[in-house]
Amino acid sequence: MAPGHRSILIVGAGTTGLTAALELARRGFRPRLVDSDVGPVPLVESRALGVNARTLTLLSPSRVSDALLQEAHQLKQFRMVSKNRTLAALDTTRISGPYGALYALAQGHTERLLIVALSNYEVTPEWHTSVEAVSLDSPKPQVTLRKPDGSEETASFDIVIGADGAHSAVRRAIGFGFPGDALESSFYLADFRYTRDIDPNFAEVSLVDPGMIGRLPVERDVLRYISTLPDFESRIVHPAPVAERLWASDFRIHFRHVETMAKGSVFLAGDAAHIHSPAGARGMNLGIEDACWLAWLISEGREREYSSLRMPAVMTVLKQTRMLTSLFTMKSPLSTALRDLVVPVLFRIPAFSQKLLRGVSGYDTPSPPWIDGAQ
Numbered sequence: 001m002a003p004g005h006r007s008i009l010i011v012g013a014g015t016t017g018l019t020a021a022l023e024l025a026r027r028g029f030r031p032r033l034v035d036s037d038v039g040p041v042p043l044v045e046s047r048a049l050g051v052n053a054r055t056l057t058l059l060s061p062s063r064v065s066d067a068l069l070q071e072a073h074q075l076k077q078f079r080m081v082s083k084n085r086t087l088a089a090l091d092t093t094r095i096s097g098p099y100g101a102l103y104a105l106a107q108g109h110t111e112r113l114l115i116v117a118l119s120n121y122e123v124t125p126e127w128h129t130s131v132e133a134v135s136l137d138s139p140k141p142q143v144t145l146r147k148p149d150g151s152e153e154t155a156s157f158d159i160v161i162g163a164d165g166a167h168s169a170v171r172r173a174i175g176f177g178f179p180g181d182a183l184e185s186s187f188y189l190a191d192f193r194y195t196r197d198i199d200p201n202f203a204e205v206s207l208v209d210p211g212m213i214g215r216l217p218v219e220r221d222v223l224r225y226i227s228t229l230p231d232f233e234s235r236i237v238h239p240a241p242v243a244e245r246l247w248a249s250d251f252r253i254h255f256r257h258v259e260t261m262a263k264g265s266v267f268l269a270g271d272a273a274h275i276h277s278p279a280g281a282r283g284m285n286l287g288i289e290d291a292c293w294l295a296w297l298i299s300e301g302r303e304r305e306y307s308s309l310r311m312p313a314v315m316t317v318l319k320q321t322r323m324l325t326s327l328f329t330m331k332s333p334l335s336t337a338l339r340d341l342v343v344p345v346l347f348r349i350p351a352f353s354q355k356l357l358r359g360v361s362g363y364d365t366p367s368p369p370w371i372d373g374a375q
């Protein structure tokens with residue numbers, strides 16, 4: 001069957017759903033893409049900032065990487081500081097290949113670049129359109145949509161992709177389990193715009209025992225601080241006068257994943273299938289990776305292999321983010337003292353920092369076989 005003849009519904013136009021649509025469209029499919037929201041995420045309320053080398057490799061055939069690199073800035077160093085002492089510094093430029101390990105660009109910008117690329121294939125997200133029910137009772141998955149005018153539409157599709165985030169309606173409707181656990185404490189974040197440019201080249205985690213305050217560059221004059229401490233804002237030493245506090249939020253960290261990413265012709269990708277801590281900046285990147293693999297497998301007629309090919313990558317990333325999160329959130333004085341002794345030694349071992357760097361780059365998951373020379 002020619003690609004365009006398989007009907008595909010993608011639920012959710014976040015970075016995962018948009019990427020799935022783009023990768024399918026450039027291979028000759030005409031997917032339908034619906035989202036319950038009224039448009040892409042607002043630019044100042046972007047959760048994800050870190051775009052890794054794997055994502056840039058995956059988005060190179062569609063040329064979205066070129067556009068991303070025009071807008072993003074490279075994070076050249078990651079530092080871990082404790083009691084005014086630098087425990088460890090990771091040079092993120094020391095990775096082979098065409099890209100640095102990690103770049104910063106707010107998720108809202110990434111989503112808008114994907115929407116522009118998708119418009120070249122005349123695919124537009126249908127905003128304000130939500131999935132209300134999905135059933136596998138007939139040979140093809142049947143979906144009920146609520147449209148912007150309040151009317152209902154029920155239709156069958158050859159393939160349904162649930163890219164509808166952590167609270168996925170598709171996942172719940174089809175009865176995928178989502179086992180895992182949540183950390184007891186909450187995390188807090190605030191973004192500040194300064195009256196002048198700040199150094200955007202490094203990210204830093206200050207360990208304040210117990211707890212941490214992370215400093216992440218968002219733009220040349222915007223920093224994000226993220227912390228385990230509710231009163232963290234009073235502890236920030238700003239690098240320049242604050243012009244504006246742009247956004248603040250708090251969230252709990254869950255580590256959860258589905259046991260299979262497919263049932264019949266319904267597939268899950270991105271946060272709909274796995275959620276974890278933002279440590280390591282992996283969530284959005286992993287969702288983009290899922291989307292690219294699924295689109296490629298569908299185009300090869302091999303989508304049945306999707307879950308078994310992706311689950312090992314999901315487990316690798318969950319393990320890495322859990323390890324980093326435990327390092328940043330230790331509470332007992334004995335463990336924090338031990339950590340402060342061991343971390344500097346570990347980072348001086350080339351094999352350890354190289355492994356960490358491969359993780360930050362996203363190169364610790366299988367490389368895409370459809371892209372020549374990909375790591």
Ligand SMILES: Cc1cc2nc3c(=O)[nH]c(=O)nc-3n(C[C@H](O)[C@H](O)[C@H](O)COP(=O)(O)OP(=O)(O)OC[C@H]3O[C@@H](n4cnc5c(N)ncnc54)[C@H](O)[C@@H]3O)c2cc1C
Nearest residue numbers: 012014015016036048049050131164165270271283284285
């Ligand atoms: C503080 C923080 C910082 C982070 N930083 C990073 C980072 O630096 N790098 C990184 O890679 N990741 C990061 N992440 C994780 C990242 O934000 C998520 O993994 C990513 O947004 C997931 O994308 P997604 O498209 O799968 O889901 P989402 O972005 O949640 O998109 C899901 C879409 O589905 C739509 N939807 C929901 N229900 C329905 C329905 N019933 N019908 C139709 N549409 C529906 C929603 O409107 C939404 O647009 C961070 C997360 C947090 C909390």
